[in-house]
Amino acid sequence: MAAKHDLTMRMIPFLDRHLVFPLLEFLELKELYAADDLLKAKYELFRNSNMADFISDLYKKINKTDETPKEIADKRQQVLAKMEQLQAEVQKVMQVLEKPEVISVLRQDKTQNLQFLKDNYNFTEETIDILYEFGQFEFDCGSYDGAADMLYHFRVLSTNEDKIFSALWGKMAAEILTGNWDGALEELQKLRETIDHKSGVPALQQLQQRTWLIHWSLFIIFNHPKGRDSIIDMFFAPQYINTIQTSCPWILRYLAATVVTSKRRKTQMKELVKIIEQEAYEYRDPVTEFVEALFVHFDFEGAQKKLKECEEVLANDFFLGPIQEDFMESARQFISETYCRIHQKINIKDMTQTLNLDQEEGEKWIVNLIRDTRVDAKIDFEENTVIMNTPVTSVYQQVIERTKGLSFRSQVLSSAIKRRENQAASKETTV
Helix, strand or coil: CCCCCCCHHHHHHHCCHHHHHHHHHHHHHHCCCCHHHHHHHHHHHHCCCCCHHHHHHHHHHHHCCCCCCHHHHHHHHHHHHHHHHHHHHHHHHHHHHCCHHHHHHCCCCHHHHHHHHHHHHCCCHHHHHHHHHHHHHHHHHCCHHHHHHHHHHHHHHCCCHHHHHHHHHHHHHHHHHHCCHHHHHHHHHHHHHHHHHCCCCCHHHHHHHHHHHHHHHHHHHCCCCCHHHHHHHHHCCHHHHHHHHHHCHHHHHHHHHHHHHCCCCHHHHHHHHHHHHHHCCCCCCHHHHHHHHHHCCCCHHHHHHHHHHHHHHHHCCCCCHHHHHHHHHHHHHHHHHHHHHHCCEEEHHHHHHHCCCCHHHHHHHHHHHHHHHCCCEEEECCCCEEEECCCCCCHHHHHHHHHHHHHHHHHHHHHHHHHHHHHHHHHHHHC
16 A cells, blocks of 8 residues: 555656655665665766766676776766866865955945956856856765755856746755755745746746746654644645645645644634545545544544554655655544534543554543643543533524624724725825
8 A cells, every 4th residue: 555655757847866765765664665765866867967976886786897988987087077076176266266355345235346346356147157157066965064055155156037036946956855844944944935926937837837936845754853833834825726636636645634633723724625625536545534534524424444554655655755644643633623513422431442542552642632722521431431521602603793793893894994095095195
């Protein structure tokens, strides 16, 4: 079942090859596919890169030989020669940029900076582009720290919008691969802003860019301490939900797992359920089916079966493996809360079976749930049941609460109208 629900092959078209590598390493560790097939996949992935030594090692393992083919040996010499040439050119540029008198003069205005460098140090746009070229070269060699540094300096100085956009992608990938999650999150936010506000971009191209951004962001979501909270806002934005539904419905697995495990995102469960229902014909897996069984059909037996399947799927998912325990715990809490809302008297034995727990563990779990969530309930140990004290709200109270909400919304609307009228009046006065 693990290989059946593996999403790696669906994701590869939307990832840089350097980001694909950790996924292949994970698959090798989990033994989901034949080791020889994964070795060949790595070789095909990097054979045209600058990582000559790595390619040579892969070739030797695949062909069970100690000899390096001439073409790989020649490639290595070419890479070393190119690196030496670029390092010499970059060193001249960096010597100027690191001078205290230059640092003190450089400002936010890139055009002014470039003019200063042209007038005083004979810089041209091609001189700045050397930083971009070397950053790309280092990234392709697997030197991600150096690549991030070069692309940063290039972006600070360059006025070439297309190359700056490309450098954003490169720097984000480099930060991900070095595990600098704060830096990666910062680059992600810049990329999102650029994609969302770039004018004159064809709709199809924008859709492709958002699809790539969603896939790359998964590395940050499940590694940055605040990743799940901050990036989930992006996924629920209308244009990104549309992208997921149009280009990559399998991302619903990660969206569902994030909502289930996020303590502050339970309010978004309704929206998630609606999307999963809409896309059920296009994509489904045990994680989305668990949400559907519990929140659409209220099928506790079905949710229990899917939760068992989820355990295996999460364990064999590169991104979700680390949150497996958190997901199982949160999923059980959702089952319990939903079960308690629609039952007044609950048999503890039945409940523990629904949660896939043994009797003793289940009893402890239910006691902790009632204590931690402050559910209005009491346990009858003689009958081994939980009795729910469901509060009954009178019709009058319901009317009062709804009227309060209506009054508040009316005040907000009224203040918004007044603000617009004042703005319009001030514009007329100015004119």
